[in-house]
């Protein structure tokens with residue numbers, strides 16, 4: 001990270017807050033500030049956006065590192081798109097700081113954005129022109145794009161997203177999924193170091209979602225850092241290495257996905273001999289659901305031995321892990337765009 005970046009005071013660890021306080025509270029202090037030289041790709045500090053009295057994004061501290069596939073999760077109306085738009089300089093922050101690829105934004109927009117591919121809500125295009133012509137025009141309109149290999153890069157990007165054979169068909173005749181793919185192709189045009197994608201699988205069918213997932217994994221394997229917003233927990237769980245969760249404008253979790261999925265310390269046992277198991281494990285059974293018991297305060301090997309010695313049949317025994325969905329649902333409130341009758 002540059003000197004500018006150090007001024008932002010990158011936080012050393014991840015945060016996981018359930019009390020509604022900003023996720024970074026207590027972590028960011030001069031003594032806690034560390035240099036994350038060379039690793040920070042997106043860093044924000046106290047990033048806030050107000051629309052009148054509405055605080056759409058509330059003092060968030062994002063930390064996205066080189067090599068991440070970062071899933072930016074949140075219910076409808078939680079502030080994901082507004083954050084993405086601020087990162088890209090499409091809307092000005094009310095307060096706070098942003099760094100992209102180690103450079104302060106929006107000051108460095110001209111230097112940074114040529115290295116960033118972006119797809120934000122419904123990509124714009126000329127409907128009467130083909131996808132290829134749209135991409136040729138788009139590439140020609142930005143700085144840093146080489147004219148020499150423009151046609152080849154456009155064809156490659158179209159092939160990458162599964163539109164290689166679409167030919168001269170005008171964009172107005174594209175399905176929603178095809179438009180989404182075209183938007184992704186536009187984001188890929190300049191082999192970006194960083195891809196920022198807002199709901200990239202919106203409008204795609206399950207097969208299309210799977211194809212885009214494979215494409216993103218391929219790009220990641222070739223060195224692209226990916227930041228994607230989504231309200232689809234399963235999508236993020238399958239794809240991402242790191243997760244941030246936004247709830248009504250506040251970043252309530254930011255963590256490696258693997259840390260969120262760590263074992264809880266409890267053991268799940270399934271057995272057809274439920275009554276015998278219960279009496280044998282008296283005092284350790286925390287919960288029963290049919291033939292499934294949740295056991296605490298026992299070592300799994302010892303538990304298994306105890307059951308087997310007494311002839312209790314075990315059909316499953318394993319460490320309990322929380323799914324991302326469980327974690328997120330526990331920590332977040334209802335969608336911010338719900339309107340209840342008064």
Ligand SMILES: Nc1ncnc2c1ncn2[C@@H]1O[C@H](COP(=O)(O)OP(=O)(O)OP(=O)(O)O)[C@@H](O)[C@H]1O
Pocket residue numbers: 051054056074075076077078079080081082083231336
């Ligand atoms: N230009 C604007 N003027 C006023 N309010 C806005 C504006 N843009 C967004 N908002 C409000 O800010 C809040 C956050 O919206 P945003 O679109 O960022 O959420 P989101 O998480 O992307 O939601 P979704 O998943 O539905 O797209 C919402 O309450 C929205 O109504």
